[in-house]
Amino acid sequence: MRAETLAIHAGNLYNISTQDVTPPINLSTTFLRNEDGGYSGGHMYSRVSNPNRSALENTIAELEKGADACAFSSGNTAGMSVFQAFKPGSHIIAPDDMYWGFKRQLQTIFADTLSIDFIDLTDIELIKQHIKPNTVMIWTETPSNPLLKITDVAAIAEISKANGLILACDSTFASPCLQNPIALGADIVMHSSTKYIGGHSDVLGGVLITAEKNEFWEKIRNIQQIGGAVPSPFDCFLLVRSIKTLSYRMRGHCENGMALALYLQNHPAVETVYYPGLPTHPGHEIARKQMSGFGGMLSILVRGGAAEARRIVNQVKLFAQATSLGGVESLIEHRASVEGPDTKTPQNLIRISVGLEHIDDLIADFEQALAVKQL
Structure with missing residues (x-):
């Protein structure tokens, strides 16, 4: 089956x-x-x-x-x-x-x-x-x-x-x-x-x-x-x-994850997008070989350091600023502040769990958050 x-x-x-x-x-x-x-x-x-x-x-x-x-x-x-x-x-x-x-x-x-x-x-x-x-x-x-x-x-x-x-x-x-x-x-x-x-x-x-x-x-x-x-x-x-709904939920997470990654990759306020579905990702070919989809998780490095990363996670409206991932709702987090002073995670990294909301609404939310301060 x-x-x-x-x-x-x-x-x-x-x-x-x-x-x-x-x-x-x-x-x-x-x-x-x-x-x-x-x-x-x-x-x-x-x-x-x-x-x-x-x-x-x-x-x-x-x-x-x-x-x-x-x-x-x-x-x-x-x-x-x-x-x-x-x-x-x-x-x-x-x-x-x-x-x-x-x-x-x-x-x-x-x-x-x-x-x-x-x-x-x-x-x-x-x-x-x-x-x-x-x-x-x-x-x-x-x-x-x-x-x-x-x-x-x-x-x-x-x-x-x-x-x-x-x-x-x-x-x-x-x-x-x-x-x-x-x-x-x-x-x-x-x-x-x-x-x-x-x-x-x-x-x-x-x-x-x-x-x-x-x-x-x-x-x-x-x-x-x-x-x-x-x-x-x-x-x-x-x-x-x-x-019972996992397969269908994952299809939505994958679709939204890819769409948001493509949008953020082309935004001037974003330095780097980590998402294995992007051909620019160093592990893209291996991911294509061993995965049937690229998932709903991505991380970005924003221009402006930790202060700008914290500002963005506080500026979005639909993305809940909360730990964890994989839920139907979209979550966002300044990851380094969760992991503590000995973290190796970049201070300008934002981790995003892309949910199942309409992708146009998620992109619009990031658009307004990033537009507040263009760098």
Whole structure:
């Protein structure tokens, strides 16, 4: 089945007695045992598994062409569960522009247990040079946050397999509808389901998908079930419901993202536009090869520095100045001020999550914001 069909049907839980077309919310925290002590209903305790969470995990696994999935209470928890599964002393190669939440985890929570090299993963030879005897994983993020760098997943997969490494890919900016890293050779895919998968800025969550159920995956599943940082049944219900429209929402995000990128690229107040759909983007050809669409995320560098960037995010009317991305509403943010004083993000960078409003209204909003002070 195609993605549109899977998104609608993979998460359905038909109740034999009531024949629900829409999956019901199952709030029970515990489930009946059989006379022999078993669980014929398939669930024992809601921290371990729940019908709604099973529906979500099954849907995401099928969309990402994986063997299994684990849902978590947030994207940060999902990523952290991967890092927790490694033995102390393990070495990880990660992108130099890694999402700041994960980078802070590695630099603080795991500073005494894991060794990390943050490098430019668009440089294949550089990756090879940083592989050590204790290297266990290459963590990629494509498109990256917030510089929209594109890494060649298939090329890095060859390196990881040749060296017996795990390849993980944060594919949050792409969603399962635009990119399937497992099909490109990745072992684990991560999504902040708060973003495009949820799509409405009203549910927090994260998910990991594995290419195969192996020993390492069992460690992650154990962390999920014993650690207990799992989404509620209601959160899972909302995510499964949102996934049903994911393919069609992503088409709108892609269309609007490209149109806004083209407009901003030609505006005199804008220095640079980072959007993989533009032929001028250094990763454009790789993105064309491994993505079916270029998404709704873009970043711009504005002329005039941090002060001008802050002025613009306060001047727009339709773009809500707020953290996060992937919702139906457009969001805008001066990213460096969120990431703190040690950020490597340029001070004149504005990150934009292009929503599903009419593109003419979004362009008109930027037109009035940029026109206030032409530089």
